Amino acid sequence: MSRANALSRTEDDAPTDVLVIGGGIIGLAVAWRTAQRGLRVAVVDPAPGGGAARVAAGMLAPVTELQYGEEPLLRLGMASNERYAAFTAELTELTGLDTGYRVTGTLAVALDADDKAELSELHAFHQRLGLASDWLSGREARRLEPMLAPGVRGGLLVTGDHQVDGRRLAAALVRACELSGVLLHRAEAVELLVEDDRATGVRLGTGERLLAARTVLAAGARSHLLPGLPPGVLPAIRPVKGQILRLRIPAAYRPFLSRNVRAVVRGGHLYLVPRADGELVVGATTEEQGHDTTVTAGGVYELLRDAHELVPGITELPLVETGAGLRPGSPDNAPLLGPTALPGLVAATGHYRNGVLLTPVTGDLLAEYLADGTLPERAAPFSPDRFALRSLV
Structure with a gap:
């Protein structure tokens, strides 16, 4: 042999x-x-x-996740996002299982003047790279998502960002x-x-x-x-810990949110991902804590506090699950x-x-x-x- x-x-x-x-x-x-x-x-x-x-929110957001200097990663992410519809359709046809893939878009919003300036700069960066994103006033953002806080100063709508259910x-x-x-x-x-x-x-x-x-x-x-x-x-x-929350949107509250919503609150990135079945995923913390996956009271508090500032009505929703996972970060x-x-x-x-x-x-x-x-x-x-x-x- x-x-x-x-x-x-x-x-x-x-x-x-x-x-x-x-x-x-x-x-x-x-x-x-x-x-x-x-x-x-x-x-x-x-x-x-x-x-x-199993812990991830499942946002498919190559454009709104973009960081300066990450253009090659952006192109890879966009190529993957473009494949998702066919990828999940093939999976469902083969297995009979729904993946929770949804064409929703993402609305990134600013809660104060500094956030608005940062979001505006990101929009300009998108334009230089030829990416599709639309600048909205605070009023226009709230018209799209009425549950947003009255103080929202502006928003960035990216219709090409979507979602899937990781589980x-x-x-x-x-x-x-x-x-x-x-x-x-x-x-x-x-x-x-x-x-x-x-x-x-x-x-x-x-x-x-x-x-x-x-x-x-x-x-x-x-x-x-x-x-x-x-x-x-x-x-x-390196493992980067992320704590995440799952809430339930009662039928009487739907539609609570129509698309992924994200913001920077107190310097931390926050996102809310509404599922078709009424689940609302809120995440996620970013913690350099080694391989620890303990859910902490502080992590839950911070996520709920910041989510309430972004969408005040969220505190009326039942909290059904908390969790923590480890992102594998390269240098x-x-x-x-x-x-x-x-x-x-x-x-x-x-x-x-x-x-x-x-x-x-x-x-x-x-x-x-x-x-x-x-x-x-x-x-x-x-x-x-x-x-x-x-x-x-």
């Missing part, structure tokens, strides 16, 4: 071309799209469909993987296997060894912590996509605030690389090697 064939088989002789470590929405999308290319794929995760997406999306991706022949190993990967300076698979907590021709590391905020990973192959992926807050310095190991991690948004494009780009061996040009700015190159410079 050749070395290539040996690497494509597990110890029990089950063939595996690609092994994905991590069953969040990124890992599942990569696995599903790769299996569609005809490769034999397996996923390792104790609870496929879990991860940060429903994850469930649909799990089912799509199952229907597409992806093997789901519901166990923990406890060690990356490396032989002759090449990644060859993983060892599970059960003691079982899974071998594969290529291994995709999609373990979110814990990606760089996998035992056996040689130093320097991946930069540190430049952009994802790591493609082959690493360790042959056989491919990265699909570091998506930070954009994991849900970038799921379709990540799945497509990685599947193309895994099937054809050539990294698509769109993924080039996000190569894991960019950090090693910076250190050399």
